[in-house]
Every structure is written in structure tokens, then in C-alpha cells.
Amino acid sequence: MNTSVAHALDIADARHWTRKPPTRPATRLRHLLRTQTAAVLAPKLFAYPETLTRWANGDTSDLTTAQAAYIEYEIFRTWQLQERRRAHQRILDYDGCVTAQLHARFSYTTTSGEFHDPRLRRLTEDLPNLHARRLFDARHRDAEEDELRRILADGIGEAYFFRALPLDQQQAAVTISDLHFIQLHY
Known part of the structure; x- marks a missing residue:
């Protein structure tokens, strides 16, 4: 059950995307690291910047479900921002x-x-x-x-x-x- 207006907007925006976002955690993390630095993203994920780099390279063996859910949330929040603005x-x-x-x-x-x-x-x-x-x-x-x-x-x-x-x-x-x-x- 969604109780966040911001997340409801993100989910509604997903209907207007022209490309699907990445599905694997490593590729999602690589996308997020292009938009923000590891030093900024690491505290949000309760991880070290070096850990984010390792996850982005494909070793996601110690990635928790909560961290994966936050990465997915961030992808929904930041994917195709220009396309969202045009749709709006x-x-x-x-x-x-x-x-x-x-x-x-x-x-x-x-x-x-x-x-x-x-x-x-x-x-x-x-x-x-x-x-x-x-x-x-x-x-x-x-x-x-x-x-x-x-x-x-x-x-x-x-x-x-x-x-x-x-x-x-x-x-x-x-x-x-x-x-x-x-x-x-x-």
C-alpha cells in the first residue's frame, strides 16, 4: 500500500517512460552513481563508498533487501527526468x-x-x-x-x-x- 504522494507520482510517471529502467541491482547502482557521487549515496544505503563501487562492478552478494529496495526507489525517482517533465x-x-x-x-x-x-x-x-x-x-x-x-x-x-x-x-x-x-x- 503506497502512502507517499511523491512515490505515487513516480509510479504514475513510469507509464510515460520511453525506455525501461535497468533491472539488475549492479546496473541500477551504476546509473545512480552517474547522477550522484558514492560519498553522497553511501550514507543513504548505510554502506561505504567502496562497497558501492564493488556492487556497481557486479559483486552484490552482501546487498540486503532493504538496500536493494532503496536502490529501486531511487531509480523510480530519477529515471528519465526530462521525459517526465515533457509528459507533465x-x-x-x-x-x-x-x-x-x-x-x-x-x-x-x-x-x-x-x-x-x-x-x-x-x-x-x-x-x-x-x-x-x-x-x-x-x-x-x-x-x-x-x-x-x-x-x-x-x-x-x-x-x-x-x-x-x-x-x-x-x-x-x-x-x-x-x-x-x-x-x-x-
Whole structure:
């Protein structure tokens, strides 16, 4: 179950890749070492830079499953960045649809206070174009998960919670208080 907006964006971006990423850990690591140095990548993998070099040369006998999963996550995060940007721009230019499917609890902040909704809602909504643009821009600059959730909550608030209200009554702010599942399609 995916609970990260950033990872959900990466998975949705994978549908727009023109080439498949490498599948073997050694080739994945070689790709990552082209984009960042071993000294930067090694602490993230809890390994020494020399170990990364050995793994990149093919000796992955002591590579743990957690390290392999992190390498796979980094490949999904960094693979074909230019192609992703072009796909995002095409989606936004031609009024493409960014659909968010989520299972979450929400909180609302109004002028009279903050309210927590205890219901676990299962929603599938198309994000307004403005919020989709903000979400893509934040992802391109590697924004933190909290900022991505705020942008997503604003989009869901406008698309679902406030769609029937006149603009002068849309004073509440929606936040995602508990995210159980997120999946994006575009």
C-alpha cells in the first residue's frame, strides 16, 4: 500500500517512460552513481563508498533487501527526468486529467476552528489544473512530502468538498490527517 504522494507520482510517471529502467541491482547502482557521487549515496544505503563501487562492478552478494529496495526507489525517482517533465507539460497544456485515488481521513480548518473527520474516506477525484500544475512543480524541485500532501489536499478540497459551494463560502482549508493509500493516474 503506497502512502507517499511523491512515490505515487513516480509510479504514475513510469507509464510515460520511453525506455525501461535497468533491472539488475549492479546496473541500477551504476546509473545512480552517474547522477550522484558514492560519498553522497553511501550514507543513504548505510554502506561505504567502496562497497558501492564493488556492487556497481557486479559483486552484490552482501546487498540486503532493504538496500536493494532503496536502490529501486531511487531509480523510480530519477529515471528519465526530462521525459517526465515533457509528459507533465503535455498533460497540463492539453487539459489532461490528473486523477487521484485515495483512502484517507481529513481535517478542516474554518474561521470557527479546526474539525477532524473520523471517517476513512475512499475518494477518486480529478484534480483541478492549477493544483495539478502546483503538484508537478513541487515534485520537480523535490519538495518534501508535507508540501505535496498540502497541495493534494487543496486540490481534493476544491474538487470534492467545496465544488457545490459558492466561492464566498469556500473558506475552509482541507488537510489530509491520515493517508492510508494514494494512487495517481494521468
